[in-house]
Amino acid sequence: xxxxxxxxxxxxxxxxxxxxxxxxxxxxxxxxxxxxxxxxxxxxxxxxxxxxxxxxxxxxxxxxxxxxxxxxxxxxxxxxxxxxxxxxxxxxxxxxxxxxxxxxxxxxxxxxx
Amino acid sequence: xxxxxxxxxxxxxxxxxxxxxxxxxxxxxxxxxxxxxxxxxxxxxxxxxxxxxxxxxxxxxxxxxxxxxxxxxxxxxxxxxxxxxxxxxxxxxxxxxxxxxxxxxxxxxxxxx
Numbered sequence: 001x002x003x004x005x006x007x008x009x010x011x012x013x014x015x016x017x018x019x020x021x022x023x024x025x026x027x028x029x030x031x032x033x034x035x036x037x038x039x040x041x042x043x044x045x046x047x048x049x050x051x052x053x054x055x056x057x058x059x060x061x062x063x064x065x066x067x068x069x070x071x072x073x074x075x076x077x078x079x080x081x082x083x084x085x086x087x088x089x090x091x092x093x094x095x096x097x098x099x100x101x102x103x104x105x106x107x108x109x110x111x112x113x
Numbered sequence: 114x115x116x117x118x119x120x121x122x123x124x125x126x127x128x129x130x131x132x133x134x135x136x137x138x139x140x141x142x143x144x145x146x147x148x149x150x151x152x153x154x155x156x157x158x159x160x161x162x163x164x165x166x167x168x169x170x171x172x173x174x175x176x177x178x179x180x181x182x183x184x185x186x187x188x189x190x191x192x193x194x195x196x197x198x199x200x201x202x203x204x205x206x207x208x209x210x211x212x213x214x215x216x217x218x219x220x221x222x223x224x225x226x
Contacts, residue, residue: 004156031212043203043216056211090156094212101147102212104156 002027004093004105012111018079021108025072025093031055032074033102034066037088046089049074078110086112115140115206119217127225132191134220136178136204139185145207146187147214148178150200157203163187174198199224 005024013019025032033056034046045058049068066076072093078085088109092102120135138144145164149157161172168180178189187204201221205214 006156033212033214035214035216042218043214045213045215048212050211056208056213058213092157092212092214101159101162102214103159104149106154106156109154 004091004103006089006091006105006108008108009106010109010111012113013081014113015081015083017081018077019081019110020075020077021089021091021110023074023076023091023093023105025074025091026103029093029095029103030072031094032068032072033092033094034074034076035090035092036060037090037107038086043090046076081112083112086110115144115208115215117204117206117215117217119202119204119220121220122218123221123223125223125225126194128196129193132176132189132194132198132222134189134202134204134222136187136189136217137185138187138204138206140206146178146180147205147207148172148176148187148189149203149205151203151219152200160189160202194222194224196224196226198222 007022031050033048037043048056052068063079068074088107090107091105094102116139118137147162148160161170163170163180171177176191201219203219204217
């Protein structure tokens, strides 16, 4: 069974640009969550999508947005990039029943210059 | 609100010695608790989880953790450290209303030969 796939693995963007990251969950998983990991702030929850609906949202500005498609693939978008957005962005997929765990992808390393 | 505290951002042990990584949580409802491991430039891999039932949970690679409600703790242990255990370890608590994970700050485990 294929794991969680995130593309691209590495990105370099310039301040002010926008970026879109993609996540393909494990087959059959309907919940996709996104996390930002930085040395200073650690792992922080961005948002969760389930059946194309945002179910939970973390404390991030509106520049961070996401969506989920009918095949459960998800994208997150960051507009007007700032230097502080440089981070490892991790996607996790879950079956979304009571006792399941989240399976993480390898992440997308975003560098903003 | 939930929170997770990992005591000790860095822990160093000798190969063959006991590994003890500490995690305390706060949660207003019975928690789902997880330990993840992260190797450099990789995503998170689940080591073990506690949902309900037996409070001593066994995971992969010889790790185990004990849920102690009275102490609000979920410490991770391994009887004998291997060099391959060197990595960063994260304790997390899950929001029962969805799949949002709240992570501790992480503990970097170093194993000396």
